[in-house]
Amino acid sequence: xxxxxxxxxxxxxxxxxxxxxxxxxxxxxxxxxxxxxxxxxxxxxxxxxxxxxxxxxxxxxxxxxxxxxxxxxxxxxxxxxxxxxxxxxxxxxxxxxxxxxxxxxxxxxxxxxxxxxxxxxxxxxxxxxxxxxxxxxxxxxxxxxxxxxxxxxxxxxxxxxxxxxxxxxxxxxxxxxxxxxxxxxxxx
Numbered sequence: 001x002x003x004x005x006x007x008x009x010x011x012x013x014x015x016x017x018x019x020x021x022x023x024x025x026x027x028x029x030x031x032x033x034x035x036x037x038x039x040x041x042x043x044x045x046x047x048x049x050x051x052x053x054x055x056x057x058x059x060x061x062x063x064x065x066x067x068x069x070x071x072x073x074x075x076x077x078x079x080x081x082x083x084x085x086x087x088x089x090x091x092x093x094x095x096x097x098x099x100x101x102x103x104x105x106x107x108x109x110x111x112x113x114x115x116x117x118x119x120x121x122x123x124x125x126x127x128x129x130x131x132x133x134x135x136x137x138x139x140x141x142x143x144x145x146x147x148x149x150x151x152x153x154x155x156x157x158x159x160x161x162x163x164x165x166x167x168x169x170x171x172x173x174x175x176x177x178x179x180x181x182x183x184x185x186x187x188x
Contacts, residue, residue, distance in 0.1 A: 049087055051178040052171070057087040059166035061094030063159055068106040068151030106151055109158075113150025116157060 064077040074095060081091045107124070114120050124147070133140040 051174040053087060054090060054178075055167055055170045055174045056084070057081070057090040058094055058170055058174070059163055060084060060086060061091035062098055062166065063162050064091070065095040065098045066102065066105045066109075066155065068109045068155050069148055073102075109151040109154035110147055111150075112154030112157065113152070116153055117150065119150075 060080050061077055064080050065073050067073045067076050074092075077091045077095045078088070080086070081088045110124070129140060129143070132143065
């Protein structure tokens with residue numbers, strides 16, 4: 001007979017608690033977002049990189065990270081960083097941080113491409129595409145080509161606006177962070 005004092009769910013909860021305890025502790029008032037994204041960018045500011053380069057790295061990194069052809073974002077981030085002499089760690093940090101948003105943004109780019117071309121791209125039903133990939137890979141690729149073309153068109157259309165809006169929006173914030181980081185600490 002099973003004891004009611006230790007129901008099966010409590011074992012799962014204790015395992016989840018043990019897994020959470022294995023993660024590095026985050027000091028009070030310091031979120032994981034701050035620890036893994038904000039602080040590395042601020043650290044770059046303390047190493048002499050200009051706020052403008054950091055800002056441009058953030059914006060170009062986010063634009064390249066959302067390139068709508070699966071698997072092309074990381075190489076594109078590297079190429080853009082090298083070509084524009086931007087900060088690679090910041091670009092790759094943004095590339096990784098934006099990954100959860102990728103499916104939503106790629107879908108938006110496909111639909112924007114549809115509107116621009118006045119046509120509707122083929123179905124996006126994953127189960128249909130998976131079945132087609134198993135039975136006829138060539139046909140699947142022919143069906144995905146218009147999706148990719150529409151998405152790239154949507155991405156390319158928004159790219160200049162993305163860069164301008166992102167830079168203008170982030171530049172004051174990054175400059176303020178740079179002033180705060182570089183300002184000498186005041187002693188009482």
